[in-house]
């Protein structure tokens with residue numbers, strides 16, 4: 465996507481509540497929006513502010529979708545879905561955050577400390593060997609780019625390595641692949657495309673999170689909208705004259721609809737489309753990957769780790785195990801947030817909370833010694849089991865590319881499409897979801 469187009473879209477996104485251009489028709493067209501996540505709310509906001517009659521249909525009893533601020537610890541709101549505005553400069557979410565007067569604080573990967581497991585220290589490991597790993601993976605991706613057929617990131621790396629690695633080097637490589645790719649894209653290195661993995665864009669500037677919770681942003685966008693919560697869509701019929709959407713107990717009719725269902729939900733085929741979706745869209749749904757990133761918040765009665773750090777990294781012989789932690793000590797909370805991505809996340813999602821906490825404590829003891837206190841509370845996500853997401857966010861799986869995202873975004877008759885997976889440049893992010901929503905609204909407005 466060219467910079468000028470991106471600027472244009474970003475400009476469109478500024479202060480949506482200020483946009484007013486009521487349509488002149490006596491009875492304005494009616495529009496259903498399926499899903500009250502960032503994509504759906506962005507679309508609804510834009511269209512509502514243009515004077516159109518918009519109804520948002522949402523399965524959950526809350527808005528925000530994969531933005532979900534938990535109030536289980538009332539004085540410490542915790543984001544179970546998205547936490548950060550990734551790259552706040554020119555990012556449309558920054559404008560929304562300013563308008564919503566939502567406090568933000570920055571975190572930096574440069575403000576991190578590495579903790580090395582004793583088993584690796586015994587082997588002489590002193591660091592992550594990042595420069596060498598980066599060189600290796602860059603070489604692997606370069607070679608894979610010249611292949612006639614796409615392969616996985618792991619296969620690309622294996623082709624370059626082409627020999628058994630010693631345990632220390634293997635642990636460093638696993639650490640690099642997990643922290644740089646799996647935690648970022650939420651897919652496994654065995655599934656991520658080597659040819660299209662980097663086909664996305666980023667905003668510059670700091671990563672910032674919301675001490676009072678990301679949910680402030682969807683709530684700001686949703687003001688005054690017609691929201692129907694607890695409405696689980698089961699079928700969408702789209703014809704020449706309109707759209708009919710059925711939920712467990714209601715039937716909604718409108719002139720047009722914007723579908724923002726997560727890729728994970730579309731993959732499950734739990735919603736019946738009539739007529740069936742075009743083959744290119746079905747192929748895109750099948751081809752793109754839906755990844756998994758899970759969070760575990762551990763709350764302690766006091767901070768036992770260095771207070772001013774943002775990130776704590778753990779280099780261990782166990783691939784993908786508690787590799788990255790975020791500290792909330794800076795905002796006065798004795799809370800650590802650990803992540804699991806991809807295959808490891810799928811495995812630990814089946815564990816009990818108790819087993820997961822025990823494993824986390826083992827890792828933290830390896831980092832800080834046996835004298836650390838037990839947590840006084842925990843909040844653990846299981847996004848793969850969430851029936852209204854079935855995963856965390858999309859990634860380019862082997863054989864898939866941004867062409868699939870474009871096919872997913874393409875309108876089918878009276879159905880318009882949005883959602884993070886439909887955005888080529890910023891897939892897998894809140895801003896990608898938001899921009900996809902304003903894009904769908906804009907294309908619909910063009911024909912009205």
Ligand SMILES: Cc1cc2nc3c(=O)[nH]c(=O)nc-3n(C[C@H](O)[C@H](O)[C@H](O)COP(=O)(O)OP(=O)(O)OC[C@H]3O[C@@H](n4cnc5c(N)ncnc54)[C@H](O)[C@@H]3O)c2cc1C
Pocket residue numbers: 498499500501502503504521522523524527528529530531544545546547548549550695696697698724725726729735757758759845847851852853855856857882883884885891892893894895897
């Ligand atoms: C753990 C995690 C961490 C993340 N971290 C970040 C981050 O730090 N920064 C960032 O930018 N992005 C992050 N993301 C990604 C970001 O949250 C998503 O890209 C974005 O929120 C997706 O918005 P969306 O509107 O496309 O989809 P959603 O938010 O999923 O909205 C779709 C809506 O459709 C609803 N729905 C589903 N099925 C039905 C049905 N049958 N009937 C009616 N409604 C239905 C859902 O309930 C949902 O509300 C993270 C995601 C996760 C899971």
